[in-house]
Amino acid sequence: MAPNYTKTALLTAFLSLPLAASAPLLAQENRPREAVITVSGEGESALAPDMAVVNLAVVKQAKTAREALDENNKAMSEVLAALKKSGIADRDLQTSGFSIQPQYNYPQPVDNQPQPPQLIGYQTSNSVTVRVRDLSKLGEIMDQSVTLGINQGGDIQFTNDKPEAALEAARKNAVANAIKKAKTLSEAAGVKVGRVVEISENVVRPMPQPVYRAAMMKEASDVAAVPVQGGENSYNVTVSVTFAIEQ
Numbered sequence: 001m002a003p004n005y006t007k008t009a010l011l012t013a014f015l016s017l018p019l020a021a022s023a024p025l026l027a028q029e030n031r032p033r034e035a036v037i038t039v040s041g042e043g044e045s046a047l048a049p050d051m052a053v054v055n056l057a058v059v060k061q062a063k064t065a066r067e068a069l070d071e072n073n074k075a076m077s078e079v080l081a082a083l084k085k086s087g088i089a090d091r092d093l094q095t096s097g098f099s100i101q102p103q104y105n106y107p108q109p110v111d112n113q114p115q116p117p118q119l120i121g122y123q124t125s126n127s128v129t130v131r132v133r134d135l136s137k138l139g140e141i142m143d144q145s146v147t148l149g150i151n152q153g154g155d156i157q158f159t160n161d162k163p164e165a166a167l168e169a170a171r172k173n174a175v176a177n178a179i180k181k182a183k184t185l186s187e188a189a190g191v192k193v194g195r196v197v198e199i200s201e202n203v204v205r206p207m208p209q210p211v212y213r214a215a216m217m218k219e220a221s222d223v224a225a226v227p228v229q230g231g232e233n234s235y236n237v238t239v240s241v242t243f244a245i246e247q
Contacts, residue, residue, distance in 0.1 A: 035245040036197055037185060041178025043239070045169035046232040049158035052138050055096065056145050057127035057152040065100055065122040072124040075149025082144055083130060092131035099125045127153060133161070139228050158230050167203065170237040174201070178241040186245065194244035204236040 058075045062068035083093060101124075104117040132138050142154070160166070179193075186193045 034197075035191075035247065036242050037182055037193070037245055038240060038242045039178050039181040039185065041174040041176070041181060041239045041241060043170040043172065043174030043177060043237045045166040045173065045235050047160055047163060047166040047235065049160055049230045049233050050133070050135070051159050051161050052132045052135060052228075052230070053157045053159060054130045054132060054138075054142070055127060055153045055155045056130060056150045057097070057125055058149050059123065059125045059152045061103065061121055061123045063121050065102075065124070068122045068124040069100065072126050076126045076128070078148045079145050079150055080128070082148055083141065086137060086141055086144070087134060088130060088132065088141075092133065094129045095126070096129040097125065097127040101125075125152070135230055142228075156228065158233065160233055163233070163235060166233075166235040167237065170203075170235045171201065171239070174237045174239040175199075175241065178239055182241065182243050186243075192246040194246040196241060197244050198240075198242040200240050202238045202240075204238065 056079065058072050058079065060068050060071040060075065062071060080093065084090070100122060102119055103121045103123050105120045106117050107115040109115060130141070132141060138156075182193045
């Protein structure tokens, strides 16, 4: 029988493929790696806040759940009406929590025997988150809310509605800081900084600035307005930049 030259040729070609395909990979592995330098840069930009986020709550207690709820509803309705009258838009008012909880009294043990808890009433809590866009009204709004029935909360966080400009400035400062570091390191090493190979960023949002936090009691309503200061919000950006090194 005549030899099958076609089958032999195909087998030879198949066996030679892995070696041929691996040649470019071996060439890449043997190629020297590009010399680089990686540095981090920090940038910061401050911006005065233009908005405050306030958490307010009405807490009421009564013998029955119905009575506690009715008292709470009355006080919160008056607060919401006053907030809207002072210029707070509906979109800036959001109910953030509501609960009705039984209240118990836990008697002392008798003859070393535990006594069952005694139901003494109910507590209702209704909280609302308010965005105040006119900061000049913030102290007045806080005082008026207490007068109308707010008796818990008072956490204030100053923020910015549109922080994009501050973030852009912080990014530029971070990149400039990275370039400065890279030049300092390269000069010390006797080399030159080349093109940018890679860059990444990490944005750190400003920490909330609570300036007034208390369980706001009725006695606070004697003050004409709650004194508050907005200060500044700091926006921080960190970048990691890899530069090629020119020998």
